[in-house]
Amino acid sequence: MGTRITIDPITRIEGHLRIDCQVDNGKVSKSWASGQMWRGVEQILLGRDPRDAWAITQRICGVCTTVHAIASVRAVENALNLEVPLNAQYIRNLIITAHAIHDHIVHFYHLSALDWVDVTSALKGDPAKTAQLAESLSTWSGNSKQEFTKVKERLTGFVGTGQLGIFTNGYWGHPAMKLSPEVNLLAVTHYLQALDVQRKANKIVAVLGSKTPHIQNMAVGGVANPIALDSQSVLTVERLLAIKTWIDELADFVKNVYLVDVAAIGAFYADWTQIGAGITDYLSVPDIPLDTKGTQFALPGGYIPGGDLSKFHAIKSFSDPYFRDGVEESVKHAWYKGGKGALHPYKGETVPEYTDFQDNGKYSWVKSPTFYSKPAQVGPLARVLAMVAANYEPAVKYVTQTLDTVSAIAKTKVPVAALHSTIGRHAARAVSCAVQVDVLGSQWQMLVDNIAKGDVKTFNKPVFPKGEISGVGFHEAPRGVLSHWVVIKDGKIANYQAVVPTTWNAAPRNESDAIGPYEASLLNTPVADPERPLEVLRTVHSFDPCLACAVHVLDDEQREIVKVKVL
Amino acid sequence: MRIIILGVGNILLSDEGIGVRAVESLKREYRLPPEVEVIDGGTSAMEMLDDLACADHLIIVDAVRSGKHPGTMVRIAGDAVPVFFKTKLSPHQIGLSDVLATLVLTGEQPGGVTVIGVEPCSLATGMALTPQIEVLLPKVVAQLVEELRQHGMAAERLEEEVA
Numbered sequence: 001m002g003t004r005i006t007i008d009p010i011t012r013i014e015g016h017l018r019i020d021c022q023v024d025n026g027k028v029s030k031s032w033a034s035g036q037m038w039r040g041v042e043q044i045l046l047g048r049d050p051r052d053a054w055a056i057t058q059r060i061c062g063v064c065t066t067v068h069a070i071a072s073v074r075a076v077e078n079a080l081n082l083e084v085p086l087n088a089q090y091i092r093n094l095i096i097t098a099h100a101i102h103d104h105i106v107h108f109y110h111l112s113a114l115d116w117v118d119v120t121s122a123l124k125g126d127p128a129k130t131a132q133l134a135e136s137l138s139t140w141s142g143n144s145k146q147e148f149t150k151v152k153e154r155l156t157g158f159v160g161t162g163q164l165g166i167f168t169n170g171y172w173g174h175p176a177m178k179l180s181p182e183v184n185l186l187a188v189t190h191y192l193q194a195l196d197v198q199r200k201a202n203k204i205v206a207v208l209g210s211k212t213p214h215i216q217n218m219a220v221g222g223v224a225n226p227i228a229l230d231s232q233s234v235l236t237v238e239r240l241l242a243i244k245t246w247i248d249e250l251a252d253f254v255k256n257v258y259l260v261d262v263a264a265i266g267a268f269y270a271d272w273t274q275i276g277a278g279i280t281d282y283l284s285v286p287d288i289p290l291d292t293k294g295t296q297f298a299l300p301g302g303y304i305p306g307g308d309l310s311k312f313h314a315i316k317s318f319s320d321p322y323f324r325d326g327v328e329e330s331v332k333h334a335w336y337k338g339g340k341g342a343l344h345p346y347k348g349e350t351v352p353e354y355t356d357f358q359d360n361g362k363y364s365w366v367k368s369p370t371f372y373s374k375p376a377q378v379g380p381l382a383r384v385l386a387m388v389a390a391n392y393e394p395a396v397k398y399v400t401q402t403l404d405t406v407s408a409i410a411k412t413k414v415p416v417a418a419l420h421s422t423i424g425r426h427a428a429r430a431v432s433c434a435v436q437v438d439v440l441g442s443q444w445q446m447l448v449d450n451i452a453k454g455d456v457k458t459f460n461k462p463v464f465p466k467g468e469i470s471g472v473g474f475h476e477a478p479r480g481v482l483s484h485w486v487v488i489k490d491g492k493i494a495n496y497q498a499v500v501p502t503t504w505n506a507a508p509r510n511e512s513d514a515i516g517p518y519e520a521s522l523l524n525t526p527v528a529d530p531e532r533p534l535e536v537l538r539t540v541h542s543f544d545p546c547l548a549c550a551v552h553v554l555d556d557e558q559r560e561i562v563k564v565k566v567l
Numbered sequence: 568m569r570i571i572i573l574g575v576g577n578i579l580l581s582d583e584g585i586g587v588r589a590v591e592s593l594k595r596e597y598r599l600p601p602e603v604e605v606i607d608g609g610t611s612a613m614e615m616l617d618d619l620a621c622a623d624h625l626i627i628v629d630a631v632r633s634g635k636h637p638g639t640m641v642r643i644a645g646d647a648v649p650v651f652f653k654t655k656l657s658p659h660q661i662g663l664s665d666v667l668a669t670l671v672l673t674g675e676q677p678g679g680v681t682v683i684g685v686e687p688c689s690l691a692t693g694m695a696l697t698p699q700i701e702v703l704l705p706k707v708v709a710q711l712v713e714e715l716r717q718h719g720m721a722a723e724r725l726e727e728e729v730a
Contacts, residue, residue: 062610
C-alpha cells in the first residue's frame with residue numbers, strides 16, 4: 001500500500017486549503033482538494049440595494065478586494081443594460097491592471113519563489129559570478145556586483161540572528177532544490193527589490209481608488225472620481241503624471257527582471273515542464289473594455305478545449321450568451337445541500353450540509369463549477385493561451401521571448417506546449433504581467449487623451465425597473481475568471497452568486513465525479529520525501545490559490561492558548 | 568513620530584469585524600493628532616506594506632481567540648506579541664504576520680506593537696456585531712484613546728451631533 005499525505009493548510013496567504021494525496025511508488029496516484037472554510041457571503045446580499053453590493057463583496061477577501069468590486073458593478077450594469085462612460089472604463093482598467101501586476105509580482109517573488117529558491121544556499125553565492133550571470137541575461141540597473149554583495153551581507157546578518165522570520169517555513173536543503181548558489185542569490189536579491197517595486201503598483205490603485213486596501217471610488221454606472229485638471233482634490237495632471245512614473249518603473253522591473261527570472265529559473269527546472277499539466281480545457285474571459293457597452297476589449301479571452309489552440313472559441317462581449325449559458329456549479333461532493341444536479345448561478349443555492357471528509361462523498365466547502373459540463377482550468381495560463389490563440393501580438397512576442405531565453409539557458413528547444421505544466425503556469429503569469437504592464441501604459445494614454453478632448457464624464461445614473469432582471473459581471477482577475485451573478489427584483493437583490501477563480505481550480509469532483517484542476521494536476525507528481533512534500537506544494541502554489549473568496553471562514557483548528565492579560 | 572492604529576477583521580462575519588468597527592468609531596468620535604494614522608485593514612496583507620512601514624508604534628485592534636469568555640478584552644504587548652503571532656490567535660495573522668516579518672526584513676518594522684483584542688461571541692455571516700460585542704465598542708475605543716495617551720498623543724472627543 002502507498003502513503004497518504006495530508007497538507008493543511010497549504011496556502012501562504014488567505015484561506016484554508018487542504019490537499020490529500022495518495023502516493024504509490026514515489027508518485028501521486030490519487031488526490032483531493034478541499035476548502036476548509038464555509039462560504040456564505042452571498043446570503044448577506046439578499047434584499048440589499050444592488051448599488052451597495054460592490055462595497056460588501058470587496059470585503060470577501062483581503063487579497064482580491066478590487067476584483068470583487070469590479071465584477072459586482074459589472075453584474076448590476078449588465079442586468080440594467082447600463083453603459084459606462086469611457087473615462088470610467090479607463091480608470092477601472094488602470095485600477096484592475098495595476099492590482100493584477102501587484103498580485104503577480106507578489107505571488108511569484110513572495111509567495112511561491114521560495115518553493116524553487118533556497119535562501120540558505122544564496123548565502124554561499126559569489127556576488128561577482130552572480131553579477132556576471134545577471135548581466136548576461138538583463139540590463140536591469142539593480143544587477144551589479146555591489147548590489148549582490150550588499151544583499152548577501154544583509155541576508156547573512158538576518159540569518160545570523162537565528163530568527164529566519166519570513167523565511168522560517170522553507171524547505172531549505174530539500175533534494176528537489178536545484179539552483180546554484182549564484183542563481184539563488186540573484187533570485188533573493190530580486191525578492192527584496194520586488195518588495196519595493198510592488199508598492200508602486202499599489203500606489204496606483206490607492207490614488208485612483210481613493211484608498212487601499214479597499215477602494216472607495218467604484219459605482220454602478222461608472223466611478224466616483226471627479227475629473228477637473230485645475231482642482232487639487234480630484235484627478236489632476238500632477239496625479240496622472242505620478243501614475244505614469246510608477247507605470248514606467250513597473251514596466252522596467254516586469255520586463256527586465258520578472259520575465260527574465262522566470263525564464264532562468266524555469267530553465268534550471270526544465271523537468272517541471274513535464275509535470276502538473278492536469279486539466280487542459282482552459283477558460284478565460286476578455287477584459288479591459290474599450291467602449292461604453294463592453295463589446296470591444298484590449299485583451300481577448302475564451303475557451304480552449306484540450307489545449308488545442310486551433311479550437312479557441314472567443315467570448316465576445318459582456319453579454320455573450322456563450323459564457324452566460326455555459327456555467328454551472330455542482331455540490332455533489334461539496335458540503336452543501338444538493339440533489340438538484342448542477343445549477344446555473346442564477347439558480348444557485350448555498351445551504352450548508354457538513355459531513356466528515358469522505359473520499360468518495362462530500363469533502364470540501366468549495367463548489368465544483370463546470371463550463372458546458374466540464375471542469376476548466378482558469379488563471380494566467382488560460383489567459384495567455386487565449387491571447388496566443390487569438391494572435392494577440394504582445395502576448396505572442398513575450399511568450400516567444402521567454403521560451404527563447406529558456407531554450408538558450410537549457411540548451412534545448414523548449415516549445416509552447418511546455419506551458420502546460422507547473423513551471424509553465426509561472427511563465428504564463430510573468431508573460432501576462434508583461435502584457436498587462438503595456439496595457440497599463442496604453443490605458444493611461446487613452447484616459448489622458450480622452451480628458452484632453454474635453455470629456456470629463458465618469459458616471460451614468462442607474463435606474464432600477466419594477467419586476468425581475470438578472471445580470472452577470474465577469475472579470476479576468478489575477479487568478480482567472482471571476483464572475484458575479486445577480487438577480488434583482490423591484491430594485492433589491494433576490495439572488496447573488498460569486499463564482500471565483502479558485503473555485504474553478506480547487507474544485508472537488510463534480511456531478512459526473514470528474515476531478516478538478518488541482519486534483520488532476522497532482523497526478524503522477526513525483527514525491528521524494530512524503531514528510532516534506534515540496535513537489536506537491538510547487539504544483540498547487542503554481543495556481544496561486546486563494547481560498548478566502550472560494551469559501552468562508554469557519555476555523556475549527558485547534559489552537560495553542562497563550563497567556564494574555566485581561567483588561 | 569508616527570503612530571498607526573490598525574483595525575483588522577472581516578466585517579462580513581459579525582464579531583470578526585470588531586477591529587474595523589472600533590477604528591470606524593474612533594475616527595467618527597475623536598479628532599486625532601496628525602501623527603496618528605488610522606487604517607481599516609480589513610483582511611488584507613501585502614497591500615499594507617507601504618502603509619505600515621516605519622511606524623514608531625503600531626496598535627492593532629482585532630478579534631482574538633484567547634480561550635476566555637466572549638466579550639473579554641485583552642491587551643497583548645511586549646514579549647507576548649511574537650507569541651501572539653506564532654499561535655494564530657487571530658484568523659488574520661497569516662497575512663498580517665507576514666507583513667510584519669517582511670518589514671523586519673526591509674528594516675522598516677514598527678518600533679513597538681500592541682494588540683487590543685476582543686474575544687468574539689459569534690463569527691456567523693452577517694454585517695452587524697452581536698449585541699454583546701456592540702456594547703463593548705466604547706470600552707475598546709476608550710482603550711485605544713488610552714494607548715495613544717501613553718504615547719503622548721491626545722485624542723480630542725468630538726461634540727456629539729444633535730439628531
